[in-house]
Amino acid sequence: MPYVPRFPRPLLLAAAAVLAIPGAATTAGEVRALWVTRAQLVTPAAIAAVAKTASETGFTTLIVQVRARGDAYFNDGVEPRAVSLASQPDGFDPLAAAIAAARPLGLAVHAWVNIGLVSSAVDLPSDRGHIVVRHPEWLMVPRAIARELLLTDPATQLYSDKLARWSRTASGEVEGLYLSPIPSGAADYTVEVVADIAARYAIDGVHLDYARYPTDEFDFSREALLAFDSWLVEHTGNAGTDRPPARLASQLLADVEQAPDAWREFRRERLTQLVGRIHRAVRARRPEAVVSAAVVPDAREAAARRLQDWSGWLDREVVDVVCPMAYGVDVPTFTAQLSGASQVAAGRPMWAGIGAYRIPASQAAEHIRIARQLGASGIALFSYDALGGTAGPAEYLSEVAQAAFVRYPSTQLR
Numbered sequence: 001m002p003y004v005p006r007f008p009r010p011l012l013l014a015a016a017a018v019l020a021i022p023g024a025a026t027t028a029g030e031v032r033a034l035w036v037t038r039a040q041l042v043t044p045a046a047i048a049a050v051a052k053t054a055s056e057t058g059f060t061t062l063i064v065q066v067r068a069r070g071d072a073y074f075n076d077g078v079e080p081r082a083v084s085l086a087s088q089p090d091g092f093d094p095l096a097a098a099i100a101a102a103r104p105l106g107l108a109v110h111a112w113v114n115i116g117l118v119s120s121a122v123d124l125p126s127d128r129g130h131i132v133v134r135h136p137e138w139l140m141v142p143r144a145i146a147r148e149l150l151l152t153d154p155a156t157q158l159y160s161d162k163l164a165r166w167s168r169t170a171s172g173e174v175e176g177l178y179l180s181p182i183p184s185g186a187a188d189y190t191v192e193v194v195a196d197i198a199a200r201y202a203i204d205g206v207h208l209d210y211a212r213y214p215t216d217e218f219d220f221s222r223e224a225l226l227a228f229d230s231w232l233v234e235h236t237g238n239a240g241t242d243r244p245p246a247r248l249a250s251q252l253l254a255d256v257e258q259a260p261d262a263w264r265e266f267r268r269e270r271l272t273q274l275v276g277r278i279h280r281a282v283r284a285r286r287p288e289a290v291v292s293a294a295v296v297p298d299a300r301e302a303a304a305r306r307l308q309d310w311s312g313w314l315d316r317e318v319v320d321v322v323c324p325m326a327y328g329v330d331v332p333t334f335t336a337q338l339s340g341a342s343q344v345a346a347g348r349p350m351w352a353g354i355g356a357y358r359i360p361a362s363q364a365a366e367h368i369r370i371a372r373q374l375g376a377s378g379i380a381l382f383s384y385d386a387l388g389g390t391a392g393p394a395e396y397l398s399e400v401a402q403a404a405f406v407r408y409p410s411t412q413l414r
Contacts, residue, residue: 001302002112005141008408011012011037013301016134017246018192018410021183023289029377029380030060030378030379031060031061031351031377031379031380032058032059032060032061032180032378032379033058033059033061033062033063033110033351033378033379033380033381033398034050034054034061034062034063034380034381034383034384034407035063035065035079035380035382035383036050036062036063036064036098036112036383036384037068037380037384037385037386038065038066038068038073038082039067040065040384040385041065041066041073041094041095041097041098042084042085042094043088043090044052044092047094047097047098047101047173048097048101050062050098050101050384050407051087051098051101051102051105052101052105052222053142053384053393053394053397054102054105054107054109054384055105056394056398057203057394057397057398057401057405058401059107059258059397060106060107060108061107061108061109061110061204061378061380062098062107062110062114063067063110063207063380064095064098064109064110064111064112065096065112065114066094066095066111066112066113066197067079067111067113067114067193067197068082068114068193069114069117069118069119069120070118070119070125070130070131070132070179071083071130071177072093073085073095073240074093074094074095074197074201074249075090075091075093075096076200076221077193077196077197078192078193078196079130079131079193080127080129080130081128083249084128087157089211090122092214095109095111095197095201095203096201098376099201099202100322108204108205108321109205110203110204110205110207110290111197111198111201111207112204112207113193113194113206113207113208113209114209114210115178115179115181115208115210115213115274115278116133116140116178116179116181116210116211117175117176117178117209118131118176118177118178118179118211118212119132119141119176119177119395120176120177120194120359121163121164121165121167121171121174121175121176121177122164122168122240124160124164127276127287131179131189132160132177133157134183135176135185135186135189136155136159136160136163136219137183137222137223138179138180138183138186138221138223139155139160139163139177139178139179139180140177140178140180140184140213140214140218140219140221140224141181141218141219141220141224142166142170142174142214142217142218142220143217143218143219143220144166144217145162145163145166146220146221146225146253146254146410147249147253148162149162149163149222150222150225150249150253151249152250154222156337159206160177160405163177164177166218167379170174173198174213174215175214178210178213178214178219180218180219180221180223180224180271181186181225181270181271181274182219182221182223182227182228182267183221183223183224183227184227186223186278187270187273187274189218189276190274191274191281191399194206194278194281194282194392195278195281195282195284195285195309197283198285198289199285200288202286204276204289204290205288205289205290205291205292206282206289206290206291206292206295206318207292207293207323208275208278208291208292208293209259209293209294210294210296211271211274211293211294211308212295212296212297212306212307212308213267213271213306213308214227214286214306215306216264216304216305216307219267220253220256220315222252224267225252225253225255225256226252227270228255228256228266229251229252229255229264230409231254231262232259232262237320239321240247240392241242247265247363249343263306266307267307268288268303268307268309271307271308271309272309272312272313272316272318273291275313275318275319276316276318278291279291279317279318279319279320286320289320290319290320290321291319291320292319292322292323293310293313293319293321293322293323294306294323294325294349294353295308295310295322295324296310296324296325297324297325297326297340297341297353298337298340298411299311299340299341299344300398304402310322310327310344311344312348312359314344314345314348317323317399320346320349321350321351321377321378322341322345322348322349322350322351323350323351323352323353323380324337324338324341324350324352325353325355325382326338326341326352326353326354327353327354327355327357327358327382328355329355329358329359329363331363331366331367331370334354334367334370335374338352338370338371338374338375338376339374342375347375349378350375350376350377350378351373351376351378351379351380352367352368352371352376352378352379353379353380353382354367354368354371354379354380354382355382355383356381356382356383356386356387356396356400357383357386357387361387361388361396361397361399361400361403362399364381364396364400364404365399365400365403365404366403367379368400368404369404381400383399407412
């Protein structure tokens, strides 16, 4: 998140036919969620206002961003406290405050955690406890500078600077620095972060975001390539790492060139394994918690371009719900995106992610109606703090509620 959609024009026109599906979809048990970014979690008053507005406008669920950039919008976490909370007393706990504000109003609270994205590429973390500072070797590396970084010591500032500098040049597609799912230590760390939240807070769910590679040109870090090299040893016996650094760099890159299909599947599978581990860790601590994931709506593009096999995640039950980020602005685009995702989900739980920040309230309401027709079990609007312009979220959501929820009071859904 965010995800900018692209869809072929012929499919957009064909998808409009989906709107002719007879009959109205039921809304019994419908999840009506709001993504609430960290910008709304910095004061108790802001959190209370979000909960009040959500309740008054018929929403049922708050998805609150408690891990944004390898930081914590809650107390005593594995990671450093978010810098934006510096002006607040140490005792202020945004996640606890969100739960306290939501519960009396009958709202569910899901902890939204960014899995891969852990830092801006513009302002690198300075806190010595931040994962970027502690383990730069766990950061994803693009193919474009792989050879250069293979010959650079990750423990030096030069390594992080080179990676950040390249990422800034690719800011249109790469949003910052990403933690890899491949090194075992990095995966263990990510699971620990999420498990800690589930263990200590009475959340109703965990929402995974950025559970994807920036592009399929990542991760060419030394740690990831060594892991693949070891995998090749195990499966073919044709590789090994007993070589000098320069030769090792060449051989590691040669491995992926010689086995591109295996390399692609290896990376995809490591991410799937991480998502599965997170699911098990959450359920072990909160058996009733729902584990959802924001996903690229086109499952083929997700698997090929982002190495995010969310279709396989559903098949293997490593997530409970997928939330396709169907952020298309016009009706044909939105319908095409969501109908394609719905076909892949095949009746399994799916919340329609709606890019409400890009459209007026009347159109968001129309997208909600389309989502129901296409069998979505819920909707999620991105994002609370970006709605309504100068009028603010309350007015925007009130208009959505009048148009889309008026016949279905939220009290029916609890």
